[in-house]
Amino acid sequence: MRAAMASSLPESQIAPAAGGVQARGIEKRLGNIEVLRGVNLDVAAGEILAILGSSGSGKSTFLRCVNLLTLPDQGDIWVHGEHLRLRPVSEDDSAPRILDHDQVRRVRASIGMVFQSFNLWPHMTALENVSAGPVLVNRLTRKAAAELGRRYLAKVGLSDKAGSYPRHLSGGQQQRVAIARALAMEPKLLLFDEPTSALDPELVGEVLRVMTALAGEGRTMMIVTHEVAFAREVSSRAAFMHQGRIEEEGSSREFFSNPASPGLRRFLAAHDERHS
Amino acid sequence: MDGFVLQFVEGLKTTVLLALISGALGMVVGLLAAAAKLSRFAPLRVVVGAYTTIVRGVPELLIILLIYFGGTVAISSFFGRYVEINAFSAGVLALTIVFGAYTAEIFRGAVLSISRGQIEAARSLGLHPWQTWLLIILPLMMRIALPALGNQWFSLIKETSLISIVGLTDIMRVAAVGAGSMRAPLTFYLAASALYLFLTSLALVVFNLLERHFAVRGH
Numbered sequence: 001m002r003a004a005m006a007s008s009l010p011e012s013q014i015a016p017a018a019g020g021v022q023a024r025g026i027e028k029r030l031g032n033i034e035v036l037r038g039v040n041l042d043v044a045a046g047e048i049l050a051i052l053g054s055s056g057s058g059k060s061t062f063l064r065c066v067n068l069l070t071l072p073d074q075g076d077i078w079v080h081g082e083h084l085r086l087r088p089v090s091e092d093d094s095a096p097r098i099l100d101h102d103q104v105r106r107v108r109a110s111i112g113m114v115f116q117s118f119n120l121w122p123h124m125t126a127l128e129n130v131s132a133g134p135v136l137v138n139r140l141t142r143k144a145a146a147e148l149g150r151r152y153l154a155k156v157g158l159s160d161k162a163g164s165y166p167r168h169l170s171g172g173q174q175q176r177v178a179i180a181r182a183l184a185m186e187p188k189l190l191l192f193d194e195p196t197s198a199l200d201p202e203l204v205g206e207v208l209r210v211m212t213a214l215a216g217e218g219r220t221m222m223i224v225t226h227e228v229a230f231a232r233e234v235s236s237r238a239a240f241m242h243q244g245r246i247e248e249e250g251s252s253r254e255f256f257s258n259p260a261s262p263g264l265r266r267f268l269a270a271h272d273e274r275h276s
Numbered sequence: 277m278d279g280f281v282l283q284f285v286e287g288l289k290t291t292v293l294l295a296l297i298s299g300a301l302g303m304v305v306g307l308l309a310a311a312a313k314l315s316r317f318a319p320l321r322v323v324v325g326a327y328t329t330i331v332r333g334v335p336e337l338l339i340i341l342l343i344y345f346g347g348t349v350a351i352s353s354f355f356g357r358y359v360e361i362n363a364f365s366a367g368v369l370a371l372t373i374v375f376g377a378y379t380a381e382i383f384r385g386a387v388l389s390i391s392r393g394q395i396e397a398a399r400s401l402g403l404h405p406w407q408t409w410l411l412i413i414l415p416l417m418m419r420i421a422l423p424a425l426g427n428q429w430f431s432l433i434k435e436t437s438l439i440s441i442v443g444l445t446d447i448m449r450v451a452a453v454g455a456g457s458m459r460a461p462l463t464f465y466l467a468a469s470a471l472y473l474f475l476t477s478l479a480l481v482v483f484n485l486l487e488r489h490f491a492v493r494g495h
């Protein structure tokens with residue numbers, strides 16, 4: 001489906017299923033590289049989608065398009081059934097634009113994102129990191145937000161670190177605080193961009209355990225990861241990205257045990273070799 | 277000599293007031309200029325870029341004279357008769373313009389050194405840009421900017437002495453007048469030096485405290 005056509009259709013005709021995320025014809029050029037070349041991908045509410053792919057295939061860029069940290073040049077995105085109002089690049093404007101900043105903030109507040117590099121704020125304690133969003137965006141009182149923050153720190157197993165500054169925490173602990181920070185917004189969707197790639201091997205497990213527990217709660221999650229075994233275990237569906245396109249997607253069972261495309265076969269075989 | 281002690285006290289007050297007011301205003305100008313330099317709006321970047329480049333390329337003394345005489349011309353033409361601009365106001369204006377240009381560069385560099393990811397984390401939660409500026413960028417930037425900002429404040433305190441050239445009765449002017457009339461230049465200039473040294477030492481203490489305050493938390 002061409003992006004421009006999709007935009008001009010009445011939304012009722014194309015509005016997809018109410019929940020989750022639908023992306024259609026997402027294109028993005030960064031510098032001279034066509035990073036995304038027409039990505040179509042759906043995530044239904046309650047689904048856990050793993051996104052695999054080699055380095056540079058556009059996984060991060062695509063994930064960042066979902067909460068508009070990166071604006072797609074072309075294409076349409078629906079989040080929880082709501083069409084994101086963007087102006088695609090055109091002949092007289094080389095940059096895509098946000099048409100409705102309030103909508104973008106509202107949608108971002110409903111999506112939790114966990115980054116590879118944690119991105120905690122170093123001048124705030126763990127608890128302050130977690131309760132800042134609820135106070136500033138969801139307008140909770142400080143007291144209510146602190147309570148909420150403590151609850152989510154407890155959920156990631158860090159009740160005793162509420163008063164610690166990020167630099168006094170290990171990488172695994174920092175990433176768990178970052179997960180608690182995302183959860184405290186009580187989001188309808190969680191995005192993970194290689195949440196364990198920056199961690200020492202012995203710290204990967206504690207983060208994956210937290211994520212596995214979240215997966216068991218019926219949350220909607222999109223997880224970009226190189227942890228194939230983990231992806232296989234927690235995801236309900238999986239997609240393989242290659243050179244800015246989705247090369248294969250399907251139910252996890254099929255995807256991992258019976259890959260159809262040569263690219264995914266090679267990718268999984270290379271992974272098996274490394275881990276046998 | 278006793279009379280001069282009182283005059284030095286008055287001069288000290290004027291110098292302190294001048295430094296504090298133009299320093300505070302200058303930091304506001306510097307912050308706004310830094311934000312402008314980082315904005316996506318090209319014309320704004322060009323205009324503010326010209327401001328900081330020009331001001332930093334012209335001697336402070338000349339800027340003061342230009343503001344003083346330019347200000348007098350402007351006000352006179354406004355009232356239709358000769359009105360001399362008040363030396364203190366001219367001093368505040370000139371030093372604010374200078375301080376703003378130098379601190380703009382400091383603030384801009386400090387903002388650029390904040391990790392992009394920490395700002396993106398704020399955006400990803402749905403924070404409004406002004407919330408991100410106030411609660412994330414500003415505090416993170418301050419700790420990086422503090423040492424350079426401290427140096428700039430020392431310069432500012434010393435540069436206030438240039439305003440005496442347009443007749444402001446600050447420490448410098450009291451010393452110059454005393455040196456001439458009492459025929460004891462060394463005494464008066466030594467006294468003035470001691471007063472400036474006192475002020476810069478005070479600034480040093482304040483900035484050390486600030487740096488420690490920011491260092492104890494975070495980094």
Ligand SMILES: Nc1ncnc2c1ncn2[C@@H]1O[C@H](COP(=O)(O)OP(=O)(O)OP(=O)(O)O)[C@@H](O)[C@H]1O
Nearest residue numbers: 030031033035053054055056057058059060061062
């Ligand atoms: N800001 C940018 N400017 C120019 N090129 C960029 C930019 N960001 C990413 N790229 C390029 O876009 C391509 C895809 O990047 P992306 O980060 O989406 O890949 P990825 O699949 O997440 O890779 P990885 O597994 O290494 O994280 C890469 O070739 C990268 O060099």
Ligand SMILES: [Mg+2]
Nearest residue numbers: 059060061194
């Ligand atoms: Mg990536």
